[in-house]
Amino acid sequence: MLQAAYETQSPKLVILETNMVFRCKNLSSEVKDCLGEIGYRYIPIFQGHDIWKSILSEKQYPAENYKGFAFRCETVPYEQGEYMQKNDQKEEISKIVSFYLEKIRKLCEKNGTKLLLVSTPSPINCNYARHNSIEAYAREKGLDFVDLNLKTEEIGINWKTDSLDNGDHLNYSGADKVTRYLGNYLTQNYTFPDHRGKKTYRTWDKEYKIYEQKAVREMKVIKKAG
Known part of the structure; x- marks a missing residue:
């Protein structure tokens, strides 16, 4: 994806969300996924999942996609308590993920792009062992790293209202708060x-x-439901 972006763009900054670092299942599965991504690159029609089927059928897709952002306003609270308990543990980063992290980092470096690692709030996917691993990698490679799981109070996250699915994803309310915080961070630290x-x-x-x-309409619905 990054290689494809550089063919037509010259980004000053690339933001990498770190949850993908720990999603490696096993070596054979990851190799299969990598081969699939290579296939998508050279046969791009299949990269749109089943959207290409609209050419052959009457299946319709909404015209408004908001640059890929999906309005998901449902709320299923996270109620399991504190999930970022400080410790010295580190979760291992697999070899294949480390390999691709380096390819991404070097590609950014080659193109004069800064790389920012960001962990968005997610009790299901984040913990301090993962934080420690990413922080160590960022320190070793001289990268900026922002773990928003350690800033939920500052951001204003309320797990009773901002969770889409019991702490896995943020809903619209939570995403709005995180986007505003990250936007301010980018304004203050980059030009x-x-x-x-x-x-x-x-x-x-x-x-x-x-x-x-649409955001105004959705927020009215959220407030009415709350």
């Missing part, structure tokens, strides 16, 4: 050009207005 209002970015401005309208 990016402001493309708002520019002719070549008008599709982003247009879609943002549509997004804002």
Whole structure:
């Protein structure tokens, strides 16, 4: 995906969400997945899962995709208590994941792009052993690392209202809080050009207005349900 992005883009920053680092099942499964990704790269029609079927059938997909963001407003609270208990343990990063982490890091370095590691709040997927492993890797490679699981109070996360599915994913309310926090972090720590209002970015401005309208409607529904 990153190689494909560099064919047409020159990002100043790449953000890598760290949950993928610990999703390795076993070597054979990961090799199979890697071969599948290579296939997607050279036969791209299959990368859209079943969206390509709309060419042959009457299956329809919504026109509004908000640049890939899905409005998921359901709430299933996380109620298992504190999950980031400080310790010195480290969860092992598999060899194949380490291999691809290095490829990503070196590709960013080659293209003059900074790499930022981010752990988004998720009690089901995050713990201090994983935090320690990512922190050690970031320190070794000279990368920035932000673990938002250690900043849930600062962000304002309420696991009774901001969890989509018992602590696995954030719902819209939680995602909104994390996005605002991360946006402020990026503004304070990096320098990016402001493309708002520019002719070549008008599709982003247009879609943002549509997004804002839907966001207002969804928040009204959430508040009414709460």
